[in-house]
Amino acid sequence: MNFEKVVFGFFVVLAATLNFGFFIGPIDDPRVHNAFELYSAVVINLIALVMKFGDRTQIGAVHLATSLVASLQLVAAGGLWAFYNNISEGAAMTPEQISSVVSLSGGALFANVISVTLLVVETVSFRRQ
Amino acid sequence: MSSPSPVRRVSAEGPSTTAIFLVLRKMRAPLIVLISLFAISILGLTIVPGQTIEGQVWRMDPFEAFYFMSYTATTIGFGEIPYPFSAAQRAWVIVTIYLSVVAWAYAIGSVLALLQDRGFREALGLQRFERQVRRMREPFLILCGFGQAGEVVARALDATDHRLVVVDREGTRIEALDLAAFRSDVPGLCGDASDPHELRRAGLDSPHCAGVIALTNDDHANLAITMATALLRPELPVVCRTLQDDLIDRIKAFGDPLIVDPFNLFGDELVVALRAPVTNRLTSWLTSDQGSPLPVQLDIPRHGRWVVAGYGRFGGHLAADLVRNGIPVTVIDSKGGTGQGLEVITGDPTSPQALDAADLDNAVAFAAATDHDITNLSLIVSATSRNPGLFTVARHNDPTNGPLFDALHIDSVLMPTRLIAHEVLARIGDPMMWLFVQNAQRRDDAWGQPLLDRLVAVCGERRPEIWTVELTDHGAPSLMDHIEAADVTVAQLLKDPQDRQRDLEAVVLMIRRGQSVVMAPDDTQVLQVGDRLLVAGRGYDRRNLDTTLCVPAAAEYVITGAQVGASWIWRTLADR
Numbered sequence: 001m002n003f004e005k006v007v008f009g010f011f012v013v014l015a016a017t018l019n020f021g022f023f024i025g026p027i028d029d030p031r032v033h034n035a036f037e038l039y040s041a042v043v044i045n046l047i048a049l050v051m052k053f054g055d056r057t058q059i060g061a062v063h064l065a066t067s068l069v070a071s072l073q074l075v076a077a078g079g080l081w082a083f084y085n086n087i088s089e090g091a092a093m094t095p096e097q098i099s100s101v102v103s104l105s106g107g108a109l110f111a112n113v114i115s116v117t118l119l120v121v122e123t124v125s126f127r128r129q
Numbered sequence: 130m131s132s133p134s135p136v137r138r139v140s141a142e143g144p145s146t147t148a149i150f151l152v153l154r155k156m157r158a159p160l161i162v163l164i165s166l167f168a169i170s171i172l173g174l175t176i177v178p179g180q181t182i183e184g185q186v187w188r189m190d191p192f193e194a195f196y197f198m199s200y201t202a203t204t205i206g207f208g209e210i211p212y213p214f215s216a217a218q219r220a221w222v223i224v225t226i227y228l229s230v231v232a233w234a235y236a237i238g239s240v241l242a243l244l245q246d247r248g249f250r251e252a253l254g255l256q257r258f259e260r261q262v263r264r265m266r267e268p269f270l271i272l273c274g275f276g277q278a279g280e281v282v283a284r285a286l287d288a289t290d291h292r293l294v295v296v297d298r299e300g301t302r303i304e305a306l307d308l309a310a311f312r313s314d315v316p317g318l319c320g321d322a323s324d325p326h327e328l329r330r331a332g333l334d335s336p337h338c339a340g341v342i343a344l345t346n347d348d349h350a351n352l353a354i355t356m357a358t359a360l361l362r363p364e365l366p367v368v369c370r371t372l373q374d375d376l377i378d379r380i381k382a383f384g385d386p387l388i389v390d391p392f393n394l395f396g397d398e399l400v401v402a403l404r405a406p407v408t409n410r411l412t413s414w415l416t417s418d419q420g421s422p423l424p425v426q427l428d429i430p431r432h433g434r435w436v437v438a439g440y441g442r443f444g445g446h447l448a449a450d451l452v453r454n455g456i457p458v459t460v461i462d463s464k465g466g467t468g469q470g471l472e473v474i475t476g477d478p479t480s481p482q483a484l485d486a487a488d489l490d491n492a493v494a495f496a497a498a499t500d501h502d503i504t505n506l507s508l509i510v511s512a513t514s515r516n517p518g519l520f521t522v523a524r525h526n527d528p529t530n531g532p533l534f535d536a537l538h539i540d541s542v543l544m545p546t547r548l549i550a551h552e553v554l555a556r557i558g559d560p561m562m563w564l565f566v567q568n569a570q571r572r573d574d575a576w577g578q579p580l581l582d583r584l585v586a587v588c589g590e591r592r593p594e595i596w597t598v599e600l601t602d603h604g605a606p607s608l609m610d611h612i613e614a615a616d617v618t619v620a621q622l623l624k625d626p627q628d629r630q631r632d633l634e635a636v637v638l639m640i641r642r643g644q645s646v647v648m649a650p651d652d653t654q655v656l657q658v659g660d661r662l663l664v665a666g667r668g669y670d671r672r673n674l675d676t677t678l679c680v681p682a683a684a685e686y687v688i689t690g691a692q693v694g695a696s697w698i699w700r701t702l703a704d705r
């Protein structure tokens with residue numbers, strides 16, 4: 001067992017699951033989309049992104065690309081959430097506002113699904129020499 | 130499908146991007162630590178309760194916490210925003226401050242360590258080298274081996290406007306490139322040139338690559354370079370240095386590389402000097418550096434016995450060349466040896482007994498041919514003390530011993546590196562000059578003496594500037610009509626465009642016409658379109674000749690004596 005692979009797989013899957021957890025539920029209902037889940041999704045995605053640095057293989061390059069997309073979308077979602085909550089006036093978030101945040105995270109989820117698929121493909125095609 | 134490219138390619142990686150990958154790889158751990166510690170700090174800030182001014186319980190949201198962490202971790206420190214912190218918050222902030230200090234120190238420390246890292250710097254240097262080679266947009270030569278000979282070659286090629294790429298195994302020599310102050314930018318690669326990948330890095334695949342010069346100290350590496358070039362770019366000229374006879378046949382199997390073997394060259398030159406001392410003096414003067422004085426004539430004794438001390442590669446060649454020219458030779462070597470027509474004395478050449486046995490009193494020339502400079506010097510001293518009238522030849526390996534050899538006034542010194550450098554320059558740097566030397570060395574003194582006298586009379590006793598003139602639309606646009614219309618002789622061409630009564634201080638050494646060559650043409654020689662002239666002369670008259678070649682009015686005046694205007698209006702008026 002390669003411990004590096006365990007950590008790598010852990011972060012890639014955790015990034016996807018957290019993202020999924022935030023995304024799931026009616027898109028315009030602020031009650032079912034937890035801010036802390038979004039926050040942890042951003043953090044874990046950033047870590048997953050950094051873990052993919054420096055791999056020169058083709059599959060490593062695609063891994064890095066998907067993670068870049070996911071992180072970008074999630075950071076955008078988090079920024080939007082902070083904007084609606086702190087900068088624009090109004091106490092609670094409107095359904096329109098929360099749905100734009102959630103849809104951004106939905107895009108990130110798609111990239112994360114690709115990332116996990118790559119991980120699975122890599123694992124399945126791995127043969128012990 | 131694309132048409133087959135003339136450049137054959139071997140599969141290899143694309144341009145190296147090692148440096149950026151190294152940075153990414155080494156920055157993984159510090160970045161993850163940084164992100165994690167930030168995440169923990171922000172999470173804590175959002176959980177720990179605070180108070181508004183009205184005394185209500187208030188918690189930061191992640192955005193405010195990130196804002197607070199950003200200005201705290203970067204030591205900006207705006208204070209407790211938006212409300213003064215509670216004791217619990219302050220306790221957690223203490224923790225976050227120390228966490229962030231650790232994270233930043235680790236990240237910055239890693240970056241600094243990376244910048245110092247040898248592997249990283251090499252990767253950066255390699256990337257810079259590849260970029261430089263890729264951006265070369267004019268013909269360049271790949272010089273493998275930047276030793277003594279390599280440096281002389283590089284300097285002279287640079288001075289004659291050739292672009293170079295240098296490959297050497299020694300990192301210190303590549304570093305010396307930066308200090309060498311070349312006129313053009315010379316990229317250097319530290320690597321083994323016998324590895325085809327390194328050669329390709331140095332631009333072997335580039336369409337601008339004009340040739341490869343293999344001058345490493347290792348003959349087998351030179352063979353490998355020649356082989357790689359012959360297989361990957363068969364059309365490129367290769368110059369290969371070798372000191373071993375058995376390798377020459379193996380090198381010749383790959384196309385037609387130019388082989389530079391200093392020991393053979395020296396022997397050949399000595400034979401020319403034996404047969405035609407004046408011609409040899411002329412060619413060695415013309416192939417020396419510009420401005421050097423006319424060398425003293427080598428008066429090699431033509432009759433009498435030679436003594437060669439040291440029967441190694443050099444001694445062997447020398448003895449064989451002498452015997453072939455009917456000169457009796459005595460060889461002294463501790464290992465002995467056999468050879469046709471040789472008298473061999475087995476013994477240490479430095480011992481008095483061996484020198485006694487060689488009977489130096491009745492010899493005419495002595496050659497110190499061992500591969501050790503100090504031995505050679507002491508041999509020369511002991512030989513001349515026995516017979517001061519000896520003609521002396523010495524092999525000189527290390528340039529730092531130069532003053533010692535100068536002080537002994539040895540008649541002929543073989544310096545392999547210098548000889549190699551001159552030969553490479555003549556062949557690659559100036560093919561016309563090489564052709565001239567090749568042809569001149571077959572001539573006798575009756576041919577060489579008048580040319581030498583004329584050169585000295587016209588240009589003085591300093592080696593003149595030598596250049597090539599092409600009588601083509603490109604090289605001599607204003608002269609083409611005149612050559613086509615009427616016979617133009619060499620003497621007519623070499624006139625001052627200011628005053629055609631004055632002859633230019635220049636001499637045509639050779640005319641190359643297609644495959645044939647006219648050596649030292651006389652004044653009545655008629656020029657033809659397409660001729661290539663090798664001209665020796667003063668620098669200012671080179672510019673005068675250029676004026677004749679390029680300015681139509683000057684050409685008209687020089688050839689016919691008619692004064693025509695240089696401007697279009699004046700010429701149109703004059704034509705009426």
